[in-house]
Amino acid sequence: VSATTRDDLAVPGYACTVDELMVVTLAREFTNDTRAFNGAVSFVPVAAYLLARRTHAPDLVWAASSIAIDADPPQLAESTLSDAIWDGASMLANSPFDFWSYAQGARYNTFAFRGAQMDRYGNVNNTVIGPYDAPKVRLPGGGGMADLSCMIPNIYLWSTTHDPRTFVDKLDFRSGIGWGDGGDHRERLGLPGGPRLCVTNLCVFDFHPESKGMRLRSVHPGVTPEQVHDVTGFEVLLPDGEVPVTAEPSAEQLRILREDVDPTSMRLREFA
Amino acid sequence: MSKIQSIADAAELVPDGATVAIGGLSMNATPMAFVRELVRRQVKDLTLVPIVNGMAVDWLIAAGCVSRVVSGLVSFEGFGLAPNFRAAVQSGQVALEEYSEHLLIARMQAAAYHLPFMPTKAGIGTDVLALHPETTRLETDPATGESYVAATPLPVDIAVVHAHAADERGNVRVDPKLVWMDSEVVKAAATTIATVERIVPERSFRSEPHRTTYPRFVIDAVVEVPWGAYPTSNFPDYQHDAGFFRAYSAASRDPDTFKQFFEERVVAPETHAQFLDANGGAQTILSIRRRTM
Numbered sequence: 116v117s118a119t120t121r122d123d124l125a126v127p128g129y130a131c132t133v134d135e136l137m138v139v140t141l142a143r144e145f146t147n148d149t150r151a152f153n154g155a156v157s158f159v160p161v162a163a164y165l166l167a168r169r170t171h172a173p174d175l176v177w178a179a180s181s182i183a184i185d186a187d188p189p190q191l192a193e194s195t196l197s198d199a200i201w202d203g204a205s206m207l208a209n210s211p212f213d214f215w216s217y218a219q220g221a222r223y224n225t226f227a228f229r230g231a232q233m234d235r236y237g238n239v240n241n242t243v244i245g246p247y248d249a250p251k252v253r254l255p256g257g258g259g260m261a262d263l264s265c266m267i268p269n270i271y272l273w274s275t276t277h278d279p280r281t282f283v284d285k286l287d288f289r290s291g292i293g294w295g296d297g298g299d300h301r302e303r304l305g306l307p308g309g310p311r312l313c314v315t316n317l318c319v320f321d322f323h324p325e326s327k328g329m330r331l332r333s334v335h336p337g338v339t340p341e342q343v344h345d346v347t348g349f350e351v352l353l354p355d356g357e358v359p360v361t362a363e364p365s366a367e368q369l370r371i372l373r374e375d376v377d378p379t380s381m382r383l384r385e386f387a
Numbered sequence: 388m389s390k391i392q393s394i395a396d397a398a399e400l401v402p403d404g405a406t407v408a409i410g411g412l413s414m415n416a417t418p419m420a421f422v423r424e425l426v427r428r429q430v431k432d433l434t435l436v437p438i439v440n441g442m443a444v445d446w447l448i449a450a451g452c453v454s455r456v457v458s459g460l461v462s463f464e465g466f467g468l469a470p471n472f473r474a475a476v477q478s479g480q481v482a483l484e485e486y487s488e489h490l491l492i493a494r495m496q497a498a499a500y501h502l503p504f505m506p507t508k509a510g511i512g513t514d515v516l517a518l519h520p521e522t523t524r525l526e527t528d529p530a531t532g533e534s535y536v537a538a539t540p541l542p543v544d545i546a547v548v549h550a551h552a553a554d555e556r557g558n559v560r561v562d563p564k565l566v567w568m569d570s571e572v573v574k575a576a577a578t579t580i581a582t583v584e585r586i587v588p589e590r591s592f593r594s595e596p597h598r599t600t601y602p603r604f605v606i607d608a609v610v611e612v613p614w615g616a617y618p619t620s621n622f623p624d625y626q627h628d629a630g631f632f633r634a635y636s637a638a639s640r641d642p643d644t645f646k647q648f649f650e651e652r653v654v655a656p657e658t659h660a661q662f663l664d665a666n667g668g669a670q671t672i673l674s675i676r677r678r679t680m
Contacts, residue, residue: 155413155439155464182565193465193629196413198622198677210412210568211496215489219508242485247518253476253483255462255469258439262489262509292512304512305534384465 124386127337129363134159134275134382136335137314138372139364141227141271142166144312147174149269151225152181152214154259157195158382159273159314160227165376170368178223181259182208191381219266221307226263227271228291232283235328235349237272237293237310239264240286247288257290264291268308275385277315283348294327301327316386318343319361320351328352333361390557390609394659397580397608398424401433401545406457408436408495408576409443410548410569411619413464414627417443418549418582420615420659426450427654436543437461438491438568442619442632445469449649453481457541459488466632470639487515490523492571493538499574504537511536546576549616550600551624553581554589557606558599565622566600573601580608582615584624612659614672625675631666 124132131139141163145151149172153161164177179186180196187203201207208214217223230239231254241260245251264270270293274281293310295301301309313320313329317338320329330352331340340358344351364372398421401407407425411417422443425433434455437444441463447453449471461472475481486494489509497505504524510516511534516523524537548569552560559581561569573579581601586609592599615621618631631652638648656662663672 155460155462158465193632194414194627196415196464197627198415198620199626201622207563207565209564209566209570211492211566211571215492242514247514250477253468253473256458256460256485257487257513257515258460259488261487261513261515262507264513265508265511289512289514295512301512306508306511381465 126335129336130366131364131369133316133335134386135364135369135372136361137273137275137316138162138166138382139368140314140319140361141273141312142170142368144271145172145175145225147172149225150176150223151227152178152223153195154181154228155194155196156385157227158191158377158385159275160271161191161195161200162372162377162382166368166372169371169375178208178214179204181210181214184208190379191377193381193384218263221266221268223267225269225271226267227273228260228264229273230260230290232281232286233272233274233313234283234286236295236297237270237313237322237329238286238289238295239272239291239293240288242288242290244287260291264293265306270308270310272310272313274313274315277317277343278346279348282346294322297327298325317346323352326352330354331358333359335361389555390603390606391555391586392608392610394421394424394582394610394612397421397610398428400578400580400608401425401430403431404433406434406436406542406544408543408546408572409440410546410567410572411443411616412439412567413441414632415620415622416549416565416567416569416616417619418547418615419443419617419619420612420662421547421580421582421610422446423653423662425452436491436541436572438488438572441469442635445471446653448472448475448481450654455482455484457484457486457491459486459491463632463636466636470636470645485515485518486523490515490536490538491541492568493536494522494541495543495571495575497538498540498542499571502540504539506535507538509536541575543572543576544578546572546579547582548573548579549582549621551584551621552587552591553583553606553609554587554592555609556589557581557603557609558589558592559583559601559606559609560592560598561600562598563623564600570600573605578607579605580610581606582610582612584613584615584621586611614663615659617663617675618666623677625672626677628666628671628675630671
């Protein structure tokens with residue numbers, strides 16, 4: 116998927132587009148116990164937090180830009196670190212006092228990030244493509260990804276570009292840790308939890324309970340497991356039995372997402 | 388003695404080769420008017436410390452002021468990569484000393500508290516620690532066996548932050564109290580320059596001392612610059628100027644176009660008022676004014 120028109124993103128047989136399917140799929144994972152915040156360029160998870168809070172999880176905590184707790188913006192903006200999405204907040208937090216202490220103490224328990232590259236264990240690169248000292252592409256850098264991927268127990272990953280350049284066998288740089296080298300590596304490092312889910316424009320992965328490798332949980336309508344295999348740079352683990360199809364969003368979820376959460380479709384900026 | 392200075396005089400506090408920490412976060416509350424003054428003065432060989440930033444770094448690199456950047460993230464977010472930063476680091480013209488956001492905060496806290504290191508869990512298991520094993524050491528607590536990162540002090544010569552108000556003695560108010568990481572930047576720096584939206588009388592601070600953010604003894608110079616964070620935002624008064632970010636990114640696709648854009652819109656205007664005029668003046672000011680909170 117490379118274009119951003121509604122037609123190109125249509126999900127066959129469903130009354131929605133793939134961006135909407137991704138947001139709704141993520142939103143279903145969040146509960147009243149979810150205490151989340153967000154970093155830069157995080158339109159898909161921000162829309163998912165808002166959608167969950169406005170549907171099945173009214174007590175979910177979301178700190179917009181990691182600052183504006185309980186923000187209730189009328190629409191999203193070009194930046195998910197922008198103060199334009201802070202309207203309605205019950206508290207404006209300060210980074211050194213009100214954020215990092217709650218993050219390192221896992222009072223916040225949910226964080227979503229993406230990267231230019233991702234490996235089978237959900238480790239992510241957003242630093243360089245190519246050798247570090249002579250990069251082919253110098254990316255923005257990890258920001259707080261290296262920190263928060265260590266501190267937060269429930270990690271969610273997403274990608275709008277499911278292709279072999281993104282899903283690679285080996286990262287050029289590990290900016291954020293998922294399950295590390297797999298197995299119990301994360302636990303041995305003394306880090307809490309780990310990645311729970313990776314939602315892409317083609318499918319949904321969970322992680323094998325033992326090896327911690329990405330495992331197909333469902334494919335989006337019109338996508339086969341073989342197609343996922345062909346565009347993934349590592350061996351995709353399969354569940355027992357048939358691979359399910361990702362559940363269809365309800366009409367109510369779609370209405371709230373389109374009219375209330377993200378009426379100006381800022382989430383499509385991730386599909387450029 | 389009054390600490391109020393003209394922006395030109397305050398900029399003289401920044402010598403060639405200085406390590407300068409720039410406040411704000413991403414598109415927010417960055418002291419852009421002061422950054423522009425450094426661009427115009429052609430300061431050389433700066434080491435910039437922007438924890439998470441974009442436009443300030445890109446301007447100073449475009450102007451040839453920077454030899455080194457110590458940062459966790461430099462981008463324009465939804466507007467794309469910071470073009471001059473990206474090109475300068477890829478070509479090796481500017482050295483990048485890269486950390487994560489919290490590793491930088493921890494290094495500044497170590498500097499502020501005069502400690503040999505600040506412990507944190509940040510970066511464990513990532514490649515970030517291996518970039519600078521001397522300043523972010525992975526260690527084990529002998530008592531518990533638990534791993535932590537020892538983040539060593541990051542010395543900063545000059546911090547520049549933008550705030551809402553100050554008095555002539557150097558008391559500064561960020562109001563509402565959104566200090567981003569600026570509080571740690573100010574505490575770590577030997578010298579701090581605060582640009583502010585307005586100067587208020589000292590009695591305004593004494594009547595509401597609980598609203599003071601930085602005490603006068605950590606502030607060395609105060610510069611009054613209304614709309615001084617433009618084109619970044621200053622909550623809750625004004626938002627970032629999306630038009631500027633878009634035009635800047637578009638111009639950067641062609642070197643000649645960018646050169647002309649940068650000269651006309653950033654470098655050439657002499658005063659802050661002329662700078663705002665070069666970028667749409669009253670029309671722009673009215674369009675970015677924040678209406679709700």
